[in-house]
Amino acid sequence: xxxxxxxxxxxxxxxxxxxxxxxxxxxxxxxxxxxxxxxxxxxxxxxxxxxxxxxxxxxxxxxxxxxxxxxxxxxxxxxxxxxxxxxxxxxxxxxxxxxxxxxxxxxxxxxxxxxxxxxxxxxxxxxxxxxxxxxxxxxxxxxxxxxxxxxxxxxxxxxxxxxxxxxxxxxxxxxxxxxxxxxxxxxxxxxxxxxxxxxxxxxxxxxxxxxxxxxxxxxxxxxxxxxxxxxxxxxxxxxxxxxxxxxxxxxxxxxxxxxxxxxxxxxxxxxxxxxxxxxxxxxxxxxxxxxxxxxxxxxxxxxxxxxxxxxxxxxxxxxxxxxxxx
Numbered sequence: 001x002x003x004x005x006x007x008x009x010x011x012x013x014x015x016x017x018x019x020x021x022x023x024x025x026x027x028x029x030x031x032x033x034x035x036x037x038x039x040x041x042x043x044x045x046x047x048x049x050x051x052x053x054x055x056x057x058x059x060x061x062x063x064x065x066x067x068x069x070x071x072x073x074x075x076x077x078x079x080x081x082x083x084x085x086x087x088x089x090x091x092x093x094x095x096x097x098x099x100x101x102x103x104x105x106x107x108x109x110x111x112x113x114x115x116x117x118x119x120x121x122x123x124x125x126x127x128x129x130x131x132x133x134x135x136x137x138x139x140x141x142x143x144x145x146x147x148x149x150x151x152x153x154x155x156x157x158x159x160x161x162x163x164x165x166x167x168x169x170x171x172x173x174x175x176x177x178x179x180x181x182x183x184x185x186x187x188x189x190x191x192x193x194x195x196x197x198x199x200x201x202x203x204x205x206x207x208x209x210x211x212x213x214x215x216x217x218x219x220x221x222x223x224x225x226x227x228x229x230x231x232x233x234x235x236x237x238x239x240x241x242x243x244x245x246x247x248x249x250x251x252x253x254x255x256x257x258x259x260x261x262x263x264x265x266x267x268x269x270x271x272x273x274x275x276x277x278x279x280x281x282x283x284x285x286x287x288x289x290x291x292x293x294x295x296x297x298x299x300x301x302x303x304x305x306x307x308x309x310x311x312x313x314x315x316x317x318x319x320x321x322x323x324x325x326x
């Protein structure tokens with residue numbers, strides 16, 4: 001198995017003093033590691049969490065290691081658009097700058113269900129919640145440029161346990177097709193990738209760089225709907241490691257590189273991948289950036305159509321970002 005890709009030291013030693021970052025889902029896993037590293041480098045970090053008490057506990061852990069870390073926890077439930085709007089409103093009331101938006105939170109292979117707004121759970125939480133959040137913060141990102149948006153996708157946007165990653169625009173919520181958790185996950189993760197691509201086009205020339213990332217098969221609680229996390233973290237841990245499961249610190253590397261790497265600005269909209277599983281096995285070693293082997297990941301018309309549909313679903317009457325003037 002290939003070794004995980006790791007950030008060069010200069011990326012992890014970059015001085016982020018004066019920068020403001022938001023990390024969604026920062027109370028555990030990759031999000032926590034990402035928030036901790038950004039804070040260690042001097043950024044003021046907002047941990048956007050559904051479970052605020054867990055977020056506060058993580059802040060205490062970070063401050064035990066980095067006593068001068070500038071951190072705050074704010075409530076954010078990506079499965080409830082009213083919570084997304086409230087988070088954005090409160091953040092903008094207290095902050096006039098945002099340099100890094102890390103759309104990290106997500107769910108995987110969930111049982112069939114709906115968000116508070118009636119969306120299929122995975123497309124709702126993974127894509128539509130983050131789509132609205134990004135839209136509401138776009139103006140401050142542009143004002144704060146150079147700034148970046150990092151959207152966590154997955155190698156499973158290509159194929160998820162054999163299910164093709166494809167956007168079914170007229171049935172995003174499985175109202176007319178049989179629900180399958182992995183099919184829904186593949187669709188949501190492809191939506192993340194296409195969101196980043198389309199956002200990059202619409203923000204061209206503004207100084208806002210956008211990237212989507214695959215963090216790797218990481219030992220986190222994301223797999224709780226697929227099997228017991230305690231089993232993953234104990235008995236099966238050495239076995240899974242042999243087949244490519246990596247630790248949260250390694251999983252955060254691609255996010256951190258997309259957020260901080262100097263050459264990322266030259267590839268806005270690109271997809272960055274840790275080691276993974278792809279239909280084209282030559283891609284399994286990952287790449288910063290990497291061209292997705294999924295043909296649907298290069299469908300510009302679908303990316304634009306998904307943008308328009310997402311605006312409609314989250315209640316944006318006008319596009320959340322406009323292309324730069326010619």
